[in-house]
Amino acid sequence: MFQAIIKRLVGALPALFGVIVVTFILTRALPGDPAAYFAGPAGSQEAIEEVRAKLGLDRSLPEQFVLYLRDLARGDWGYSLTTGQPVLTELAERLPASLELTLVGLVLAVIIAIPLGVLAATRPGSWIDHLCRGITTAGVSLPTFFTGLLLAYVFYFLLGWAPSPLGRLDPYTTAPDFVTGFYLIDSLLAGDGETFVAAASQLALPAITLALFVLAPLARMTRASMLGVLSADFIRTARASGLHPFKVLFTYAFRNALLPVLTTLGMVFSFLLGSNVLVEKVFAWPGIGSFAIEALVASDYAPVQGFVLAMALLYVLLNLLIDVAYGLVDPRARLEA
């Protein structure tokens, strides 16, 4: 098993390398002269040359790439012009906010999508099947930034159920002590129920917005793969041996149907991390997405590059986890690995 995981880790290396090469290309493709840009608008010719040498821009591209790798490894991801802080520090500070939002959104989507897909597949043609079809077609058509706004309008402005859609906590609540950076977990660890409720109510709308968007591909895939598996020969064998319908549905059908769903999860993460940026902007969520957008608007490129790299690394890692999970469920994949 360990060997299989190691093999998968090694298998992720080309993707990792590709990601770094692309981000490197993106940093060198900045409009105009990067040195002039990093020296600032008031930079003299000398200052520009100094920056050029400091950034290694006067060397050949392969050399620059090696320097880039070295800097990345050292944790030197550049500085934000607007805040003056190292990009890596800024990202690390904001990452828990983004992760908390993304994970809660994903969990919500999975909790709804998988039972929905299973029910739709076991009762083809029923109302729940039609509901599933409706949700999957409509769901992928939703612009997340727009659904977020609609939810905010309805639940904050009209109904008053949700707090003002600004940030992770209302201004009257102080953040819990830092342990994991996830407010939900940290407030529970601190035994502070009030903060937990405050954090959860701030989190609810953005997380639902994200969930609505990624629910569709998940439910669609679950339904399709469940339908396929339920008509498989081995399900008939299980039924003929008189196994309990729940046993047939879960141990036999569902675990097999999970395999294509796990594969889809990779695409779902891609959607999730992308729409996360939009949702963070809508709800003024202080995560790495908002940070990148602010930097982008201010033409502050180092944080944007850092953000793209961080997201890509996160995505490679998530795909690796999916791979490992796949191996756990499917003995055939374990053997091939």
Add this chain to the structure above:
Amino acid sequence: MNTANPALATRAAPGRLARQWHTLRYVVGENPLSAISAGLFVGFVLLALFGPWLAPHDPLASHVGEPLSPPSMAHWFGTDALGRDILSRVIIATRLDLGIAVAAVALSFVIGGLMGAFAGYFGGWFDRVSTRVSDTIMAFPLFVLAMGIVAALGNTVANIVLATAIINLPFYLRVARAEVRVRREAGFVEAARLAGNGELRVLFYHLIPNVMPPMMVQISLNMGWAILNAAGLSFIGLGVRPPEAEWGIMVAEGAQYIVSGEWWIALFPGLVLMLAVFCFNLLGDSLRDLIDPRRRT
């Protein structure tokens, strides 16, 4: 879908047409939404073509009405903070939004399709390189990659198109590569080769026409997503700049007003955007059902 024998396929053409017509009617009858989406599609195309003549007001002119006035007979969709007519802006934006998506999809279709076809047909180093390129693109969360590309290349509409094209490229490349690969050794290809056709001629005249149906399905499934991506990029302030009318940016402009109750500024462009994406997704599903009934889910 199985046109392994072109001679047979041509002979059976009338029957096949009739059958496709029958399937079309079946698909539409089965799912009346297909008919609705086809109608919507025509509507969007008309708006894109004739928008400037259909818009009741100048989309850029401020103070054509009282600022921030809700929908009324004079301004069906209301007016924004500058007193611009939202209906006119929504109509005018159709051309830009669809234009970006169509251009991006066309670009990735042509480049991705050709790369995929070559990779699938010739294999070898080109296959390895192009597969590696597409895998590398797919190793990014795609919207984030698009952000990075626009940030690096410059904040222009052309770069939005390019970025959207790049993140869509792998899908076309993969479909074309896979479809060409399975047909590379098919009987009709072998026959064309034996008839003295050069490799390129076989590829362009015999293989590529055969992989068009799945590619068309890919296009229609992809359009909605391309629109969504482009609108998302302009929502966060990339590409299209105010005062230009574009659905994503209009939603962004309305965002700050929605919490104070002026819902119409963001609602109408958002709804139309949603409708456009919905329409293309439905069309894509119907087209897939029509061309490849086996993959119906």
Add this chain to the structure above:
Amino acid sequence: MSPTGKTLLEVDRLAVEFRTRSGTVRALEDVSLALAEGETVGLVGESGSGKSVLSFAAMGIQDPAARITAGSLRFAGQDLLAGKGAAMKALRGREMAMIFQNPRVALNPIRPVGKQIEDVLARHTDLHPAARRARAVECLAEVRIPDPERRYAAYPFELSGGMCQRVMIAIALACKPRLLIADEPTTGLDVTTQAAIMRLISELSAERRMATLLITHDLGLAREYCDRIAVMHAGHIVEVGPTAGLFAAPRHPYTERLIAATPVGANSLDELAAIDGNLPDLRRDDLPACRFAERCPQRAAVCDAPLALLPAEGSHRVACHLPRKVAHSLERKHVASA
């Protein structure tokens, strides 16, 4: 292996319909068949004749679109259709079991085969987990799988088709059922494995005095392993009788053609006769009383009259208004080649 035991499975005037969008398919009509303890009966007929529909209905695992509209199913005197299938549920997998074709895909691909046997044991016995595991290994040994202790943990993809079929038989026989339905058990296996599997089934059936219903389109197989044979055509049983008698003197023109279309006994491929026409569309409202009439060379006015299985000779029965005389059937080769 003589059919002396008392009746175990009794299918009486069974009718099954499928409601589909394009009409109602009358898949089985007036089907009666009985199996005695220790007896092996072959159910033969071309694809689509209703063999599998009958066996699925007997196991209560038919398609959700299928409805039993008439008739009864009894197992050891117990009504299987009682209590919305509750009776069936109690017996399925314990008293009656079934094995299928294409064994490699008929087993759960991501569950060790031993576990799949244990699942059945867990459902139908109160063995402790440890005893269950031991019993599962024993089951593997009973179907002559070498090194059963090691095979217990194997996944189907690690086993050959023949091994997978043995595992499926082990699953079916884990609870020592009194009836085994084998639905084309050798389809999808290579020829040498086919013989081994058939020998295994017939040995186990004999050892346990298990009633066996062998569903096959291979008449040669049926002739070799079955005590009696029932011939199905388009949802009807058209002829049923002891194997030797049925092959020596088929009464129904369909049986006769079926035998003529089988390589066994024919000296060359030229002598193989194809059967004219296709199975009739079972959605039609105007199906003739004899569903073979439209393909039958000797159709006459009397063929439109209602039809039942009538005794021909001893237990040999046939559903035909113009059954073949015994003398005729001796010349069947001439008929076939004509």
